[in-house]
Amino acid sequence: MLNVKVHNLNLKNPVMTASGTFGYGEEFSDFIDLERLGAFIVKGTTGTHREGNPYPRMVETPSGMLNAVGLQNGGVEKFCSTVYPRIQHLDTNIIVNVSGSSIDEYCTVAEQVNELDRVPAIELNISCPNVKKGGMGFGTDPAMASQVVTAVRKVYHKTLIVKLTPNVTSIAEIAKAVEGAGADSVSLINTLLGAAIDVEHRRPYLSTITGGLSGPAVKPVAVRMVWQVAHAVKIPVIGLGGIMSASDALEFMMAGATAVQVGTANFIDPSVTMKIIDGMEEYCHRHGIKDINEIIGIV
Amino acid sequence: MKEIHDFTIVCRRQLGDQYFSLVLQHQGTMPAVCPGQFVEVLVDDCREVMLRRPISVHDVDAEKNTLSLLVQIVGKGTRRLATLQCGDKLNLVYPLGHGFSTNIASDSRVLMVGGGAGIAPLLYLSKVLSSKHIRPTILLGGRTASLIPVRSEFEPYGSVGIATDDGSMGYRGIVTQHPDFGKEYDIIYSCGPTPMMKAVAKSAAQRGIRCEVSLENMMACGLGACLCCVTDTDEGHKCVCKEGPVFDISVMKKWYE
Numbered sequence: 001m002l003n004v005k006v007h008n009l010n011l012k013n014p015v016m017t018a019s020g021t022f023g024y025g026e027e028f029s030d031f032i033d034l035e036r037l038g039a040f041i042v043k044g045t046t047g048t049h050r051e052g053n054p055y056p057r058m059v060e061t062p063s064g065m066l067n068a069v070g071l072q073n074g075g076v077e078k079f080c081s082t083v084y085p086r087i088q089h090l091d092t093n094i095i096v097n098v099s100g101s102s103i104d105e106y107c108t109v110a111e112q113v114n115e116l117d118r119v120p121a122i123e124l125n126i127s128c129p130n131v132k133k134g135g136m137g138f139g140t141d142p143a144m145a146s147q148v149v150t151a152v153r154k155v156y157h158k159t160l161i162v163k164l165t166p167n168v169t170s171i172a173e174i175a176k177a178v179e180g181a182g183a184d185s186v187s188l189i190n191t192l193l194g195a196a197i198d199v200e201h202r203r204p205y206l207s208t209i210t211g212g213l214s215g216p217a218v219k220p221v222a223v224r225m226v227w228q229v230a231h232a233v234k235i236p237v238i239g240l241g242g243i244m245s246a247s248d249a250l251e252f253m254m255a256g257a258t259a260v261q262v263g264t265a266n267f268i269d270p271s272v273t274m275k276i277i278d279g280m281e282e283y284c285h286r287h288g289i290k291d292i293n294e295i296i297g298i299v
Numbered sequence: 300m301k302e303i304h305d306f307t308i309v310c311r312r313q314l315g316d317q318y319f320s321l322v323l324q325h326q327g328t329m330p331a332v333c334p335g336q337f338v339e340v341l342v343d344d345c346r347e348v349m350l351r352r353p354i355s356v357h358d359v360d361a362e363k364n365t366l367s368l369l370v371q372i373v374g375k376g377t378r379r380l381a382t383l384q385c386g387d388k389l390n391l392v393y394p395l396g397h398g399f400s401t402n403i404a405s406d407s408r409v410l411m412v413g414g415g416a417g418i419a420p421l422l423y424l425s426k427v428l429s430s431k432h433i434r435p436t437i438l439l440g441g442r443t444a445s446l447i448p449v450r451s452e453f454e455p456y457g458s459v460g461i462a463t464d465d466g467s468m469g470y471r472g473i474v475t476q477h478p479d480f481g482k483e484y485d486i487i488y489s490c491g492p493t494p495m496m497k498a499v500a501k502s503a504a505q506r507g508i509r510c511e512v513s514l515e516n517m518m519a520c521g522l523g524a525c526l527c528c529v530t531d532t533d534e535g536h537k538c539v540c541k542e543g544p545v546f547d548i549s550v551m552k553k554w555y556e
């Protein structure tokens with residue numbers, strides 16, 4: 001009833017977890033059955049080890065939070081040699097979020113992840129607002145976005161999802177560019193660039209001054225963008241941004257998303273993804289829906 | 300094993316105007332909790348607060364299946380928690396983090412240095428050490444006497460010394476100037492304001508005394524998933540919520556210097 005398909009990926013249900021909010025999945029194994037997830041997307045992985053930005057890296061804002069983690073991770077080799085062996089047995093789709101600051105770096109990571117049997121897809125993060133070089137730079141210009149996707153497409157042979165940034169004038173234009181360059185799917189949105197200032201201490205809350213906004217505050221923007229992109233491209237769209245409940249998730253699907261990702265909500269309730277899956281099932285029963293695909297893009 | 304659980308508040312005590320304590324009852328059996336570990340509290344029905352708030356485990360009573368928290372009111376979330384009454388429910392994700400080392404020799408000479416809300420985890424720590432027949436020296440510091448809550452709770456477990464900036468209770472001055480601070484110890488545990496812990500760490504390092512500090516960085520997930528809470532260490536960034544909040548200062552030179 002909840003099965004969906006994103007390119008070649010068969011998902012038990014449309015619920016995935018968002019990169020950077022779910023660690024390597026293991027952090028949540030006391031709270032949920034990871035194998036019930038449609039897919040989970042691991043932390044942003046780069047060519048080499050990264051320390052990320054200095055502390056403080058987060059601040060809560062109305063109905064959301066700003067983060068400036070800056071892609072802290074052990075690098076792709078460490079992922080393949082130490083993390084992958086620990087999680088590869090899981091019976092769900094494990095997707096690696098591939099990040100970088102040059103086309104070469106994206107390609108190196110994608111090439112190495114291509115060798116991992118139990119990783120059927122990558123999510124190419126051309127939208128991180130928290131790194132100085134690259135990251136969002138690639139995702140804000142259609143020509144550059146197309147260039148990096150074309151290059152990765154040559155070395156990566158499984159499902160290629162490209163994650164888009166909302167920090168652009170026309171997200172549909174970027175989506176069309178990456179579709180043209182060979183992306184199999186797009187996911188959106190990454191965080192919205194924001195800032196917050198501590199007026200008592202007269203200083204920014206984040207070491208980097210600006211950071212990425214996530215959580216319920218961004219949801220209407222995300223739903224609007226998913227709707228626009230779903231009308232602009234033919235490849236499946238994965239929707240995210242502020243999803244806290246099954247009805248939020250269904251909202252994205254009606255706007256045109258084939259699957260959804262849950263991010264910040266995991267921090268508030270580590271078992272939220274299970275509740276969202278249960279809630280979707282319950283919705284289908286209540287509305288006499290036999291196949292969740294019936295509601296995709298009905299708006 | 301970590302869990303999410305709705306506790307019931309069975310006792311609430313106001314301690315001066317800045318602090319309150321809550322005793323929370325578990326409906327089933329609580330998983331084992333180590334001193335220095337913390338809980339992530341869901342602040343319900345509060346428009347301004349979305350993320351959980353990290354609070355140390357102040358005490359555990361395994362027989363009664365209760366866990367207590369000592370909270371200082373500093374902002375939106377803690378102000379809302381202060382309005383909760385007996386009978387209300389409180390949702391916790393716990394036990395989280397890596398606590399204090401309690402696996403020490405029974406003849407160890409132990410010093411604990413706490414300040415402000417940082418004294419919270421030291422009570423449960425003293426209780427666990429006392430079950431090993433260790434009687435620590437416990438130094439509690441604050442700007443003024445009213446900022447040193449629950450002093451008497453510590454008295455059964457060790458010899459308690461107080462330092463206040465204004466001399467309203469105990470020694471007048473900061474806690475690292477207290478006469479008992481400079482004595483010989485095998486291990487020092489500290490939790491409190493960062494400048495205090497850094498002073499404790501520096502002194503311990505100079506004197507070659509083993510020392511553990513408990514950090515209070517801002518957190519989002521509390522589970523080691525988001526990497527928002529990192530601290531600088533000699534071995535690079537470490538997660539305070541997972542690899543900490545308690546760190547041995549032997550890897551924290553970069554932090555305290």
Ligand SMILES: Cc1cc2nc3c(=O)[nH]c(=O)nc-3n(C[C@H](O)[C@H](O)[C@H](O)COP(=O)(O)OP(=O)(O)OC[C@H]3O[C@@H](n4cnc5c(N)ncnc54)[C@H](O)[C@@H]3O)c2cc1C
Nearest residue numbers: 352353354355369370371374375376377416419515516544
């Ligand atoms: C591992 C750990 C254990 C803790 N144990 C205790 C405890 O036992 N008792 C207790 O009273 N407090 C404890 N704290 C601190 C507590 O988490 C914060 O005081 C609380 O989150 C503030 O929430 P608020 O909504 O009231 O404040 P906000 O309205 O969010 O902020 C108000 C002010 O408090 C400061 N603040 C916010 N969060 C923190 C934080 N995590 N650490 C320090 N300052 C903060 C902000 O800078 C701001 O100036 C602990 C923190 C950590 C990380």
Ligand SMILES: Cc1cc2nc3c(=O)[nH]c(=O)nc-3n(C[C@H](O)[C@H](O)[C@H](O)COP(=O)(O)O)c2cc1C
Nearest residue numbers: 018019020044067125189190214215241242263264
């Ligand atoms: C702490 C944190 C870290 C993140 N790290 C990454 C990352 O490494 N790669 C990435 O593509 N997105 C990252 N994101 C963005 C999320 O995957 C997601 O796009 C965004 O948070 C919006 O969804 P949400 O509102 O459900 O959280 C991060 C978000 C947060 C809050």
Ligand code: FES
Nearest residue numbers: 519521523526540
């Ligand atoms: S708070 Fe998320 S990793 Fe520590």
